[in-house]
Each structure stands twice: as structure tokens, then as C-alpha cells.
Amino acid sequence: MQMEIKLLSGALGAEIKGINLKDTSEKNFKKINDLLLEHKVIFFRDQLINAEEHIALAEKFGPLETHAYVRGLEKHPEIVRIIKAEDEQNQWGENWHSDVSYNAKPTKAVILKSIKIPPVGGDTCFSNMELAWETLDEDIKEKIKGKTAIHSSLGAEFFLDNYKKMQGNKKKNYDEYSNEHPIVRTHPETGKQILFVNWTYTKKIVGLDKKESDEILKKIFEHQARLELTCRFTWTENTVCIWDNRSVIHFAIADFYPGRGLGYERVMDRIAIEGDQPN
Ligand SMILES: O=C(O)CCC(=O)C(=O)O
Numbered sequence: 001m002q003m004e005i006k007l008l009s010g011a012l013g014a015e016i017k018g019i020n021l022k023d024t025s026e027k028n029f030k031k032i033n034d035l036l037l038e039h040k041v042i043f044f045r046d047q048l049i050n051a052e053e054h055i056a057l058a059e060k061f062g063p064l065e066t067h068a069y070v071r072g073l074e075k076h077p078e079i080v081r082i083i084k085a086e087d088e089q090n091q092w093g094e095n096w097h098s099d100v101s102y103n104a105k106p107t108k109a110v111i112l113k114s115i116k117i118p119p120v121g122g123d124t125c126f127s128n129m130e131l132a133w134e135t136l137d138e139d140i141k142e143k144i145k146g147k148t149a150i151h152s153s154l155g156a157e158f159f160l161d162n163y164k165k166m167q168g169n170k171k172k173n174y175d176e177y178s179n180e181h182p183i184v185r186t187h188p189e190t191g192k193q194i195l196f197v198n199w200t201y202t203k204k205i206v207g208l209d210k211k212e213s214d215e216i217l218k219k220i221f222e223h224q225a226r227l228e229l230t231c232r233f234t235w236t237e238n239t240v241c242i243w244d245n246r247s248v249i250h251f252a253i254a255d256f257y258p259g260r261g262l263g264y265e266r267v268m269d270r271i272a273i274e275g276d277q278p279n
């Protein structure tokens with residue numbers, strides 16, 4: 001089958017047809033990775049891959065990551081099952097963030113497979129942080145040049161307490177912790193500059209007083225969320241999504257209202273791949 005690429009927006013994202021995700025040959029992997037680097041988030045609908053095939057695909061990208069706080073599946077600890085219960089109106093990842101940016105080595109990429117999708121609601125948005133850097137106000141660029149920021153993990157409650165079907169990984173370290181990263185990082189594969197802060201985890205710019213840091217971060221967060229930097233994806237079941245967590249932020253929309261999307265489960269299987277230390 002001929003490969004088909006449908007762009008999701010002017011900013012980023014593509015839906016791909018004609019690629020077999022069960023084929024983990026070097027040649028096929030290179031094709032997938034090139035698509036990922038170019039579009040930053042890619043989607044493949046109607047992919048009947050099982051857990052082993054999901055893991056095999058993820059392992060091509062590098063060593064797999066264990067989530068700091070959330071437990072994986074009994075049989076496949078590499079897979080975290082994200083579950084929004086039928087009656088829940090909130091869901092995991094429901095604000096702009098880059099996954100585990102509070103770790104010393106934040107996630108490289110995530111492979112998410114949709115298992116159960118409500119008839120309406122629960123789309124996911126992505127925003128292009130390479131474009132966000134390019135289009136950022138010059139005065140702000142000047143102020144943050146060479147600076148770092150503190151990213152905080154927010155503690156286990158943040159990932160578990162609001163989601164009744166998500167379970168902790170039984171590690172003892174349930175406390176909040178933080179790491180410092182450059183505000184602008186260089187993509188290790190493309191060499192491009194990327195704005196690497198996010199609304200959920202980035203707390204403070206190092207070397208500025210709190211007031212100035214808050215003001216600048218607020219402006220940056222507003223800029224990152226500008227719709228012209230984003231794409232939005234409406235899921236169907238058995239879709240595989242891969243995002244480059246170094247160069248996008250994402251937002252799982254919790255729009256589950258009575259008479260609309262409320263009353264349905266939303267289930268995703270998620271595998272994360274370890275990243276580098278940003279520089
Ligand atoms: O469920 C989603 O659409 C994405 C959730 C999320 O933020 C994640 O898996 O990292």
C-alpha cells in the first residue's frame with residue numbers, strides 16, 4: 001500500500017496510512033522516526049497491534065521508562081493503562097504539559113494506543129514548541145536567553161487522587177521533587193531550538209525574582225497555547241499515536257458533560273521511552 005500523509009493543521013501533526021506498525025525492521029523504523037521528526041505527532045488508525053507488538057515498536061526508539069508514580073499493567077509493567085471511568089469528568093493529562101519534564105531526563109517519546117473512546121469528548125491537542133520558540137516575542141526571548149527553569153513533579157496525589165482507576169506504583173518515593181532544565185533546549189536529532197517549559201510542571205525561572213518569573217512564564221504559557229501552534233485529534237478506537245515529547249506539549253481535553261460525552265469510559269494504553277538530559 002502506498003503511504004498517505006494527511007496533515008492535521010498548519011502547525012504540526014499528521015495522520016499516516018500505509019505503514020505497518022508490526023514491522024520493526026530498521027528500514028520501517030527509520031520511516032516512522034523520520035515522520036515523527038517531521039510532524040512531531042503522528043497517528044495511525046485501525047492498528048490491531050497487541051501489547052507485545054506495542055512494546056516491540058516502543059523499544060525501537062530506546063529503553064522504556066517506568067512512570068515516577070503510576071503503576072503499569074500486571075502482565076506488562078511497561079504499559080500504563082490510562083482510564084477515565086464512566087462517571088468521571090476529569091482525565092489524566094488534562095492541561096498543557098510535556099511528560100515528566102520534572103525528571104532529570106524527561107521522556108523522549110510516547111506511544112499511546114486508544115482502547116476505548118467515548119462517542120464524543122476526550123480529543124487530544126498538541127502544540128509545536130519549535131514554532132513556539134520561533135514565534136516568541138523578541139523581548140521575552142532576550143529575557144530568557146541562557147536561563148534555566150525549575151520543573152516540579154507535584155507529587156503522587158496529582159497523578160492518582162483524582163482518577164479512581166489509576167493506581168500507584170508502590171514506590172516509596174511519593175513526594176514532590178524537581179529538576180532544572182534550560183528554557184530553550186536543542187533537539188538531539190534535528191538540532192532545532194525548542195521552547196521547553198510547560199504550564200503544568202514549570203514553576204520558576206532561575207535567577208529572576210518570583211514576580212518577574214511569574215509574569216514571563218504566564219506570557220510564555222499563553223503563547224504556547226495559541227491555537228495557530230496546535231493541532232487537535234479526534235480519536236477512534238485502535239489508533240496508535242506517537243509524539244515527540246521533546247518538541248511538543250499536549251493537552252487531553254476533559255469535555256465530558258451530561259447528555260454529551262459523560263457516561264462512557266475512555267481507556268488508553270501508554271508506553272513512554274526514556275529521553276536525554278535537555279541541553
Ligand atoms: O489520554 C491522552 O489523550 C493523553 C494523556 C497524557 O497526557 C499522556 O498519556 O501523557
Ligand SMILES: [Fe+2]
Nearest residue numbers: 093097099250
Ligand atoms: Fe501527558
